[in-house]
Amino acid sequence: MEVISFLIPISLFLGAVGLIAFVYTVRSNQYDDPEGDARRILNDEWDDKPKP
Amino acid sequence: MATATARPPSAAACPGCVATPTEPARPIPEDVQLALSLPTIHCQACISKVERALNAVPGVQSARVNLTLKRAMIQAEPEMRADALIPVLKAEGFEAHELDAGALSVTGSDKAGRELLMRLAVAGFASMNVMLLSVSVWSGATDATRDMFHWISAAIALPAIAFAGKPFFESAWSALRVRRLNMDVPIVLAIVLALVTSLWETALSGEHAYFDAALTLVFFLLAGRYLDHRTRAIARSAAQELSALEVPRALRIEDGVEHEVAVADLRVGDLIRVRPGGRMPVDGEIVEGQSELDRSLLTGETVPVYAEPGTSVSAGEVNLTGPLTIRASAVGSDTSLHQMADLVAVAESGRSRYTSLADSAAKLYAPGVHILSALSFVGWYLYSGDLRSALNIAAAVLIITCPCALGLAVPAVTTAASGRLFRKGMLIKHSTALERLAEIDTVVFDKTGTLTQGTPELTNLDGIPHEIASIAVGLAGASSHPLSRAVTQAAEAAGIKPAEVSDVTEVPGFGTQGMLNGQTVRFGRAAWVGAEQGVHTAAWLSVDGADPVEFQFNDALRPGAEEAVSSLIASGKQVILMSGDTTGAVQALAERLGIADWLAEALPQDKAARIAEMTEKGQRVLMVGDGLNDTAALTAAHVSISPATALDAARVASDIVLLGTDLSPIAEACDVAKKATRRIRENFRIATVYNVIAVPLAVAGLATPLIAALAMSTSSITVSLNALRLR
Incomplete structure (x- = not known):
């Protein structure tokens, strides 16, 4: 059963990574325009180089 | 602009944010100066076309389209006006309206919604982890392993609940402070009691800990809160967009030159130019010009009123035919438009305060739960003399009866019903x-502008000789007066061609006149053409020497x-x-x-x-x-x-x-509302049934954390599914 001393911290760490990633998306306004962002990805305007 | 800055610069009030990488939120342009509503955009091509067109305009620094809100936010140099951008978009084939960026500021960043979402995420994360640990406890972990799992659960649950449960703690405290009970009081009591007994149990290496139940409870309740908040935020943002469409500007005359200023900057004594079609920004007196005024929004009268120098006007009236110059006599909150607000305040105080279904359920429910749990505590304490097991049972009763489903019952239904009605307009x-x-x-309708469109419709075209009608159309075409437009529309529909009338001039406040085969023809007010005003809304056509002909109008039905x-x-x-x-x-x-x-x-x-x-x-x-x-x-x-x-x-x-313009959804809305209320009551009943089954177990001391988790989840899911039947 020693294995759980690794497994529990690892699972908590992975969960926390997910939570932090979600918090980051909320704080950087990524849910402000879900419809527009879904369409923008189909845009081929800045495919070659990033938008300046 | 206050669009982005409404959020405090460092929002480190929450533990979640401390853990965030130090990268700042993507800067929303702080000086968003212009907002345009673009009701017709719908695809990727529209987005790039609009953005390219706007960015090409000199003076525009950046433009970004939000497709969800159908809006473009433009950052531009200070002297840029939306009037300059609207034609650019029109040329590309997009309808655009200016929005008052100030009125939109609140929607810009929905701080409360974001905060709720963050708490929901933390509660979800924590409850999933704790639930996993609990599953292993339920499936047979014992002794030291069980204690360790309980301690880890406690370490996750305590900070997570302290953060995620804050809205409930605050609301319960504010209710208790005024010595009242709301739904949040039993919630908070259950959470706190569950945490305290579980900690105690864990310290004594006991068998039952309710950390998972407390967290799931917070998670489900936050889900209900978030749904509720989102429904209202959508409605609020749409309502704000409607008000933002009316940009409060006025033309002030300074030294004979017109300047565009904000209505808030007008002062008593200012001279203001109101163009035909414009709305009076302030109360005042006409000093120059003749016209007709549409007072229908203030009084309900459909017939336009003649206006000349000396006539007093009130804010909200619409100028119809000629340009007017008015001298402001009352501005801002002194205008008659705002004084109407006093009348509203009186009516408001008379409105009986409506108790929502949720509140009346809470009123029945909260004391019942408290008494039940207190009784089982006292009963078990007297029976067994064991404080620990008595407290354990009291906590189990509170958790099992906790209004998880009740908290979801109303928001889930209103979200579904509002969504359905929103699609109907x-x-x-x-x-x-x-x-x-x-x-x-009982339903009370207003007439002008509600049952009717507030725009007239020609009713007696069939009774008018063809050549007379065509003269009228020739004269009416030159005017933007509502009656003239009604004549033009009716004639177009009937296929009547306008007669060749020359030298057409509009005499503001009276009508239009022109020359036809050397004769003067006039189309306008009864008194002007020498006719008798009847009971109907009417305009008269006179050809030199002949009797005037009456054109009757009726208000068009919506x-x-x-x-x-x-x-x-x-x-x-x-x-x-x-x-x-x-x-x-x-x-x-x-x-x-x-x-x-x-x-x-x-x-x-x-x-x-x-x-x-x-x-x-x-x-x-x-x-x-x-x-x-x-x-x-x-x-x-x-x-x-x-x-x-x-x-x-x-x-x-x-x-x-x-x-929309259509009134027919009103009747349907009544039906949907009835169904929604029925659904809410059904949900209350479902939640009660679950309680009736689970409570005896809890009072008898047979409830385990597993039973609590099952009862809570199934009742919440049943209630949400029942609500979804409305969509």
């Missing part, structure tokens, strides 16, 4: 509007008005028409729509008083109105609806806004 602004709408038995009225009557509701217009006009419309009960020439006070009187008799009144003269009545009524074309003040006073 109705905006539910107030959170209890649906419940109140379900109760109504689409769906007939269906709405007849289906409301068919469903057994009393329908009343109340208007400030003349008796003849009101009676004619009432007969046309089959409304038996009508009231004409009603002052705003009369309308509100009549509604208050009906309310006193126990009737539940739905008021549908659009004008300033309706605001008091809208506030006095049990529930109120106003069309999107209504004045801002009327929209603010009403609970529901009709977005």
Whole structure:
């Protein structure tokens, strides 16, 4: 059963990574325009180089 | 602009944010100066076309389209005006309207919603982890392993609940401070008691810990709160967009030159130019120009009023034909438009405070739960003399009866019902509007602008000789007066070509005149062409020497008005028409729509008083109105609806806004509201059934954390699914 001393911290760490990633998306306004962002990805305007 | 800066610069008030990488939020342009509403955009091609067109305009620094809100935010140099950008978009084929960026500021960043979402995420994360640990405990972990799992659960649950449960703690505290009980008091008590007993149990290496139950409870309740908040945020943002469409600007004359200024900057004594089609920004007196005024939004009168120097005007009236210069006599909150607000305040104080279904359920529920849990504590303590097991059982009772499903019962239903009505073009602004709408038995309609479009329609074209009509069309084509436009429209529909009238000039306030085969022809007011004014709204055509010919007008019905009225009557509701217009006009419309009960020439006070009187008799009144003269009545009524074309003040006073021009959704909304209320009651019943099954187990001391988790999840899911049946 020693294995759980690794497994529990690892699972908590992975969960926390997910939570932090979600918090980051909320704080950087990524849910402000879900419809527009879904369409923008189909845009081929800045495919070659990033938008300046 | 306050768009982005409403958020505090460092929002480190929450533990979640401390853990965030130090990268700042993507900077929303702080000086967003212009906002455009783009109702027709719908795809990727539209986004890039609009953005490319706007970015190409010199002076525009950056433009970004938000497709979800159908809006473009433009950062530009200070002297840039939206008027310069609208034609650019029109050339690309997009309809664009200016939005008042100040009025939009609140929607810009929905801080409360974001905070709730963050708490929901933390609660979700924590409850999943704790639930996993609990599953291993339930499936047989013992001794040291179980204790360790319990301690880890405690380490996750305590900070997570302290952060995620904050809205409940705050709301329960504010209720307790004024010695009242709300739904949050039993919630908080259950959470706190569960945590305390679980900690105690864990410290004594006991078997049952309720960390998972406390967290799941917070998670489900937050889900309900978030749904509720989102429904209202959507409604609020749409309502704000409506008000933001009216940009408050005025033309002030300084040293003979017109300057565009914000209405808020006008002072008493300023000279203001009001162009035809414009709305009076302030109260004042006409010093120059002749025109006609449309007062329908203030008084309900459909017939335009003649205006000349010396006539006093009130804010909100619309100038129809000629440019006017007015001297401001009252500005801002002193205008008659704002004084109407006092009347609204009076009506508001008379409105009986409605207790929502959730509140009345909480009133029954909260004391019951507390008494039950206290009784089981006392009973078990007396029976066994063991404080620990008695406290454990009391906590189990509180958790099992906790209003998880009750917290979801109302928001889930209102979200589903509001979503359905939104697709039909109705905006539910107030959170209890649906419940109140379900109760109504009387419907009061305003006439002008509500049942009718407020625009006239030519009625006697068939009775007018063809050549006379074509002269009238030739003259009317030059004017933008509502009656002239009605003639042009009717003629187009009947295929009448305009006669070749030369030297057409508009005489503001009177009509249009011109020359035809050497004769002067005039089309306008009765007195101007030498005719007798009758009871109808009418314009007259005179050809030199001949008798004037009368063109009669009627106010055009709004689409769906007939269906709405007849289906409301068919469903057994009393329908009343109340208007400030003349008796003849009101009676004619009432007969046309089959409304038996009508009231004409009603002052705003009369309308509100009549509604208050009906309310006193126990009737539940739905008021549908659009004008300033309706605001008091809208506030006095049990529930109120106003069309999107209504004045801002009327929209603010009403609970529901009709977005389209069609009135027919009103009858359907009543049905949906009834269904929604029925669904809410059903949900309460479902939640109660779960309690009735689980509570005896808890009181008998047989409840385990597993049973609590099962009861909580199944009841919440059943309630949500039941609500979804409404969609």
